[in-house]
Amino acid sequence: xxxxxxxxDKKPQTAISPTRAENFPEWYQxxxxxxxxxxxxxxxxxxxxxxxxxxxWENIQKQLDDRIKAVGVENAxxxxxxxxxxxxxxxxxxxxxxxxxxxxxxxxxxxxxxxKLVPAPDAELEEPFVIRPTSETIIGDAMARWTQSxxxxxxxxxxxxNVMRWEMRTRLFLRTSEFLWQEGHNAFETADEAExxxxxxxxxxxxxxxxxxxxxxxxxxxxxxxxxxxxxxTYTIEIMMQDGKALQACTSHNLGQTFxxxxxxxxxxxxxxxxxxxxxxxxxxxxxxxxxIMSHGDDDGLIMPxxxxxxxxIILPIMKEKNPALLEHADHLKRNLQALGIRAKVDxxxxxxxxxxxxxxxxxxxxRVEIGERELAEGKxxxxxxxxxxxxxxxxxxxxxxxxxxxxxxxxHEELLNxxxxxxxxxxxNVTSLAELKDIxxxxxxxxxxxxxxxxxxxxxxxxxxxYSLSARCIPFEDEGATVLIGKSY
Amino acid sequence: xxxxxxxxDKKPQTAISPTRAENFPEWYQxxxxxxxxxxxxxxxxxxxxxxxxxxxWENIQKQLDDRIKAVGVENAxxxxxxxxxxxxxxxxxxxxxxxxxxxxxxxxxxxxxxxKLVPAPDAELEEPFVIRPTSETIIGDAMARWTQSxxxxxxxxxxxxNVMRWEMRTRLFLRTSEFLWQEGHNAFETADEAExxxxxxxxxxxxxxxxxxxxxxxxxxxxxxxxxxxxxxTYTIEIMMQDGKALQACTSHNLGQTFxxxxxxxxxxxxxxxxxxxxxxxxxxxxxxxxxIMSHGDDDGLIMPxxxxxxxxIILPIMKEKNPALLEHADHLKRNLQALGIRAKVDxxxxxxxxxxxxxxxxxxxxRVEIGERELAEGKxxxxxxxxxxxxxxxxxxxxxxxxxxxxxxxxHEELLNxxxxxxxxxxxNVTSLAELKDIxxxxxxxxxxxxxxxxxxxxxxxxxxxYSLSARCIPFEDEGATVLIGKSY
Numbered sequence: 001x002x003x004x005x006x007x008x009d010k011k012p013q014t015a016i017s018p019t020r021a022e023n024f025p026e027w028y029q030x031x032x033x034x035x036x037x038x039x040x041x042x043x044x045x046x047x048x049x050x051x052x053x054x055x056x057w058e059n060i061q062k063q064l065d066d067r068i069k070a071v072g073v074e075n076a077x078x079x080x081x082x083x084x085x086x087x088x089x090x091x092x093x094x095x096x097x098x099x100x101x102x103x104x105x106x107x108x109x110x111x112x113x114x115x116k117l118v119p120a121p122d123a124e125l126e127e128p129f130v131i132r133p134t135s136e137t138i139i140g141d142a143m144a145r146w147t148q149s150x151x152x153x154x155x156x157x158x159x160x161x162n163v164m165r166w167e168m169r170t171r172l173f174l175r176t177s178e179f180l181w182q183e184g185h186n187a188f189e190t191a192d193e194a195e196x197x198x199x200x201x202x203x204x205x206x207x208x209x210x211x212x213x214x215x216x217x218x219x220x221x222x223x224x225x226x227x228x229x230x231x232x233x234t235y236t237i238e239i240m241m242q243d244g245k246a247l248q249a250c251t252s253h254n255l256g257q258t259f260x261x262x263x264x265x266x267x268x269x270x271x272x273x274x275x276x277x278x279x280x281x282x283x284x285x286x287x288x289x290x291x292x293i294m295s296h297g298d299d300d301g302l303i304m305p306x307x308x309x310x311x312x313x314i315i316l317p318i319m320k321e322k323n324p325a326l327l328e329h330a331d332h333l334k335r336n337l338q339a340l341g342i343r344a345k346v347d348x349x350x351x352x353x354x355x356x357x358x359x360x361x362x363x364x365x366x367x368r369v370e371i372g373e374r375e376l377a378e379g380k381x382x383x384x385x386x387x388x389x390x391x392x393x394x395x396x397x398x399x400x401x402x403x404x405x406x407x408x409x410x411x412x413h414e415e416l417l418n419x420x421x422x423x424x425x426x427x428x429x430n431v432t433s434l435a436e437l438k439d440i441x442x443x444x445x446x447x448x449x450x451x452x453x454x455x456x457x458x459x460x461x462x463x464x465x466x467x468y469s470l471s472a473r474c475i476p477f478e479d480e481g482a483t484v485l486i487g488k489s490y
Numbered sequence: 491x492x493x494x495x496x497x498x499d500k501k502p503q504t505a506i507s508p509t510r511a512e513n514f515p516e517w518y519q520x521x522x523x524x525x526x527x528x529x530x531x532x533x534x535x536x537x538x539x540x541x542x543x544x545x546x547w548e549n550i551q552k553q554l555d556d557r558i559k560a561v562g563v564e565n566a567x568x569x570x571x572x573x574x575x576x577x578x579x580x581x582x583x584x585x586x587x588x589x590x591x592x593x594x595x596x597x598x599x600x601x602x603x604x605x606k607l608v609p610a611p612d613a614e615l616e617e618p619f620v621i622r623p624t625s626e627t628i629i630g631d632a633m634a635r636w637t638q639s640x641x642x643x644x645x646x647x648x649x650x651x652n653v654m655r656w657e658m659r660t661r662l663f664l665r666t667s668e669f670l671w672q673e674g675h676n677a678f679e680t681a682d683e684a685e686x687x688x689x690x691x692x693x694x695x696x697x698x699x700x701x702x703x704x705x706x707x708x709x710x711x712x713x714x715x716x717x718x719x720x721x722x723x724t725y726t727i728e729i730m731m732q733d734g735k736a737l738q739a740c741t742s743h744n745l746g747q748t749f750x751x752x753x754x755x756x757x758x759x760x761x762x763x764x765x766x767x768x769x770x771x772x773x774x775x776x777x778x779x780x781x782x783i784m785s786h787g788d789d790d791g792l793i794m795p796x797x798x799x800x801x802x803x804i805i806l807p808i809m810k811e812k813n814p815a816l817l818e819h820a821d822h823l824k825r826n827l828q829a830l831g832i833r834a835k836v837d838x839x840x841x842x843x844x845x846x847x848x849x850x851x852x853x854x855x856x857x858r859v860e861i862g863e864r865e866l867a868e869g870k871x872x873x874x875x876x877x878x879x880x881x882x883x884x885x886x887x888x889x890x891x892x893x894x895x896x897x898x899x900x901x902x903h904e905e906l907l908n909x910x911x912x913x914x915x916x917x918x919x920n921v922t923s924l925a926e927l928k929d930i931x932x933x934x935x936x937x938x939x940x941x942x943x944x945x946x947x948x949x950x951x952x953x954x955x956x957x958y959s960l961s962a963r964c965i966p967f968e969d970e971g972a973t974v975l976i977g978k979s980y
Binding site: 041075077088164 | 531532533536537538539540541543544545547548564565566567568569570571572573574576577578584589590591592593594595596597598599600606607608609618619620621628631632647651652654656668670
């Protein structure tokens with residue numbers, strides 16, 4: 001184990017070096033590497049999501065997909081490529097972020113005179129395409145065709161897909177040129193329905209974060225500056241990371257009639273008159289994995305929230321030589337756990353016991369079970385909760401363990417959620433003025449500041465914001481518009 | 491119902507016009523339209539998969555994904571874009587099909603002097619990218635990094651994703667520029683393992699087709715001409731469509747060391763010496779939906795095989811005016827069916843009874859239940875199996891129906907599978923010579939011909955093949971290399 005400090009070191013050994021306190025951004029990269037979640041690819045800014053990271057994403061997808069379907073939204077699939085003319089339709093949209101994107105200009109390769117493969121000059125497209133940075137325009141175009149009458153509304157659509165936004169400085173999961181997400185696009189008869197929907201989908205996300213990812217964030221509205229280009233209101237969940245920075249964990253937009261206008265989404269209303277629809281869009285991406293890592297991880301690496309953990313319980317048979325009876329026993333325990341609906345696995349590798357243990361720790365597996373030969377004889381086992389640290393071992397009978405396994409997983413979920421809640425509370429300072437805000441960040445404060453909403457209109461706000469790399473994270477619902485949360489962010 | 495012939499017509503009314511006999515390709519398009527599976531998009535050659543079509547794809551994915559995971563393969567995700575230099579590495583691969591693809595040359599748009607959005611000249615990429623037509627080269631590159639020792643093998647990876655191959659003539663599901671698929675990429679220590687794997691993954695696909703899609707095809711090897719570019723052996727399942735043409739339903743390739751060489755996938759073997767890995771790749775796409783339509787559909791539209799049907803049982807409350815008791819009863823029946831693990835739905839629309847019925851028929855829902863007010867009073871219902879035609883109504887008590895529902899779904903599966911098996915048998919002619927083969931196709935035969943393998947070497951074969959638009963579909967396993975199946979194909 002190269003990155004575990006040896007016993008002769010003075011500081012306590014940790015699986016990840018540097019520690020969070022030493023260098024948080026580097027710690028983040030090392031956690032991802034140690035857990036084998038993802039890595040950079042030879043394609044600039046694009047990542048490879050490795051099997052363990054993808055299994056996590058599949059579990060997040062499943063949890064969110066069930067919730068999306070439960071509110072009546074249907075999945076569909078729209079083209080990857082968007083004609084330039086579509087992007088051009090919505091001026092605000094372009095200025096906002098549609099410019100930095102991958103442009104497809106040719107549809108064939110050929111060998112040039114030097115035998116090198118190049119885009120074929122005679123295969124240049126009349127109209128270039130961009131790879132979707134988001135799909136409002138192409139889905140809006142379909143909605144316009146599908147919506148004749150108020151009877152066709154609401155139209156509730158979602159797609160799981162890849163998107164691209166050309167990024168210069170990238171970080172695994174947090175900011176990559178290509179990323180995976182879901183984008184929901186709903187259309188309604190009335191403004192009120194669209195507004196209610198944008199709020200409802202934020203609730204769906206919040207339910208996912210709280211009850212599946214064990215993450216507690218601030219739900220609120222974005223300020224005008226931070227709105228999605230084209231939206232009349234953008235809602236967000238901002239989660240406090242351990243270094244005091246905010247992660248925008250998802251967004252839900254009330255698009256008003258912006259895209260209905262530019263995409264021509266018209267319908268005949270109940271009064272017989274033609275009118276424009278009201279639309280929303282809402283998305284959550286592989287960024288959520290970045291948030292999970294930076295919220296739950298410790299100096300030994302990842303801590304997986306149990307409800308999305310690819311492996312919830314890992315069983316380590318501890319033996320000097322291959323012991324078929326012990327392996328058989330471990331496998332039997334695994335099957336008993338699986339019968340309870342628990343994702344259990346046996347580490348059947350030939351690795352040494354400490355290697356098995358450290359791998360399980362770095363991968364953040366919620367419960368680690370160790371069974372040695374003596375325990376086998378006694379019908380006992382020892383288990384360790386990942387969230388409580390390496391020393392918190394419990395020895396019990398196998399039956400006791402089986403009976404309490406689901407409760408233990410739930411307890412780990414609650415513990416992680418509580419930590420997230422406590423952090424959000426402890427790392428917020430309330431201020432009453434911009435001067436106070438400035439003082440706080442001047443003293444190297446990490447965390448959010450909650451200020452009266454009026455500070456945004458203070459002429460000095462823009463300067464201070466710039467000086468300390470701050471931004472308005474959201475106007476939290478909890479204070480009904482009276483305050484704004486300000487902080488640094490990812 | 492515009493496309494249902496009225497009673498004054500002489501021919502029997504069918505929901506789809508034209509019928510299969512009148513014009514099979516047009517019938518195909520109309521079935522897709524009537525079932526609302528998919529439609530063409532404004533992006534040339536790319537389709538929009540509508541919610542009902544996507545729900546079908548999700549069920550196919552789930553069935554296949556479970557099978558893929560059961561054989562130990564793990565899902566991962568690799569970049570959408572492939573650097574030109576990667577594509578260039580494998581000469582055969584390029585010549586085969588990598589040339590007709592979407593080429594990304596710029597990473598930003600800007601407004602030109604006329605205010606028109608164009609690719610920004612200063613944002614031209616040094617090295618263009620192609621949108622993956624398949625991912626052997628980029629996954630091979632990662633495999634090379636991940637494989638140091640024989641202990642790292644086998645490496646069993648799969649990804650669910652979108653791919654693009656620029657197509658000039660497209661047809662929904664069968665041939666589109668962008669399509670959805672899974673592509674598996676496995677690497678092994680030995681040639682034998684790779685060969686066994688390519689065969690095993692074909693078995694996995696065959697199990698999916700037979701046991702989930704109710705489709706029986708011919709498993710076999712592709713002839714050298716029809717191999718995947720770079721493969722040393724390509725295995726395929728060729729399914730007979732109702733018009734006698736073959737659909738290549740999936741492929742599994744033994745790539746030998748072709749990609750290990752070009753991607754440098756090396757490892758230290760058990761003998762301590764560095765050696766090249768042996769790889770396979772295998773894929774199944776949204777094409778499978780095209781095969782399902784053309785195999786199972788009838789002149790009333792789609793027939794969904796029950797195990798992947800988005801809705802397995804639809805309940806139609808038949809009432810003149812809204813009858814809350816009847817709707818409540820239908821909902822109760824739905825919940826009872828759902829408790830049995832059956833995907834059931836109530837048509838709660840205000841549409842007239844015949845409209846509800848025709849919609850259910852055209853969508854191919856395996857079982858249609860009708861409950862009227864008299865049936866409600868008697869505790870009875872009437873159900874119709876989609877595969878047995880509109881007149882095959884059965885009336886029974888609700889309890890009887892609940893008890894037999896799963897069996898009825900299984901019976902529909904068996905019936906569809908039998909039809910597929912029978913068709914494959916009846917539409918094959920055995921010939922002993924090329925002359926005989928020619929005679930048969932001269933007389934406008936629709937179907938496959940099974941010929942001695944030696945006909946492929948006959949100098950006239952190429953001419954005849956061209957004349958009748960034939961191709962060698964596969965060398966079927968059932969005859970152990972002695973024969974070849976020849977036919978027209980999609």
